Amino acid sequence: MLAQHEVVRQWLSEDVLNVIQQRVSLHYARPWRILHALGRTEFASHPAAVLSGAGFAVFVKLGAGPLAADRFQQELTGLHLLSTRAGVLTPAGIGVVEIEGGAVLIMEAVQEVERDPAFWRQMGQALAQLHRAKGARFGLETHCYWGDLYQDNTPTQDWVEFFRARRLAPRLKAAFDSGHLPAILVTQIEQIETQLPQLCGSAPQPSLLHGDAHKNNCLASPHGPIFIDPSVYYGHPEMDLAYVDFFEPAPAEFFAAYAEVTPLEPGFAERRALWQIPAWLAMVQVGGPGYLDKLDAAVRHYR
Numbered sequence: 001m002l003a004q005h006e007v008v009r010q011w012l013s014e015d016v017l018n019v020i021q022q023r024v025s026l027h028y029a030r031p032w033r034i035l036h037a038l039g040r041t042e043f044a045s046h047p048a049a050v051l052s053g054a055g056f057a058v059f060v061k062l063g064a065g066p067l068a069a070d071r072f073q074q075e076l077t078g079l080h081l082l083s084t085r086a087g088v089l090t091p092a093g094i095g096v097v098e099i100e101g102g103a104v105l106i107m108e109a110v111q112e113v114e115r116d117p118a119f120w121r122q123m124g125q126a127l128a129q130l131h132r133a134k135g136a137r138f139g140l141e142t143h144c145y146w147g148d149l150y151q152d153n154t155p156t157q158d159w160v161e162f163f164r165a166r167r168l169a170p171r172l173k174a175a176f177d178s179g180h181l182p183a184i185l186v187t188q189i190e191q192i193e194t195q196l197p198q199l200c201g202s203a204p205q206p207s208l209l210h211g212d213a214h215k216n217n218c219l220a221s222p223h224g225p226i227f228i229d230p231s232v233y234y235g236h237p238e239m240d241l242a243y244v245d246f247f248e249p250a251p252a253e254f255f256a257a258y259a260e261v262t263p264l265e266p267g268f269a270e271r272r273a274l275w276q277i278p279a280w281l282a283m284v285q286v287g288g289p290g291y292l293d294k295l296d297a298a299v300r301h302y303r
Contacts, residue, residue, distance in 0.1 A: 124257030135234035
């Protein structure tokens with residue numbers, strides 16, 4: 001009998017479990033049966049679980065709505081880009097299966113270990129290694145998603161224009177349309193837009209980015225840091241650095257280890273809040289006025 005966590009029973013029906021078993025069995029070209037299911041939703045932005053069977057386990061998460069399959073397919077594409085173009089560790093993707101009302105993403109489960117001081121140095125070095133993969137233009141050949149939010153990656157040659165047109169302006173409009181963003185903040189952010197050529201610093205070479213590199217999207221494993229949940233494109237490496245401590249502070253060891261591989265550009269500390277404004281706008285759009293203080297604090301740096 002399948003041992004199943006109570007939370008998992010709410011979304012892993014027998015039909016869905018059967019579909020997952022079939023997809024995993026096809027991927028490995030041998031029968032695989034789920035013996036145990038452990039809910040992991042508290043560590044993810046979607047309903048999620050680790051499903052264990054003979055020999056190995058898989059991580060699955062559920063997405064709802066007509067775009068769920070595309071979101072998950074772009075996530076697998078991003079993980080593949082990170083591993084093949086930069087050589088960093090990512091979970092192996094198994095596939096995306098569409099189900100009634102949404103889709104399920106299936107990946108190999110990561111064996112996590114406790115984070116220790118060495119992890120932060122390893123994460124810093126791994127992110128610097130990722131950023132050493134360069135592109136010809138800012139953006140990517142395909143779109144992606146930041147969480148569930150669509151993200152336009154149409155390439156440009158100019159970083160200031162990419163940041164304004166692909167990141168800041170769309171998030172500003174969406175946050176305003178949500179009804180959560182006061183007009184005074186809209187005006188202040190529009191004023192920041194006019195100052196971007198001065199605020200953005202020197203033009204960088206396009207670097208491959210994780211795109212949402214906060215610390216919970218980098219897992220500690222016996223083999224080193226493993227990146228998950230990417231929002232990949234080529235951009236300014238400071239975007240990733242600004243997101244590392246987006247929710248919680250990151251130890252100084254992280255930044256020191258990063259700088260040993262790729263030195264930080266002068267003025268990063270002054271630009272960090274600028275790069276975070278699109279993310280705080282997204283949080284206001286999705287999460288409501290509770291994030292306005294964080295957004296206002298970021299905007300205040302450039303008034």
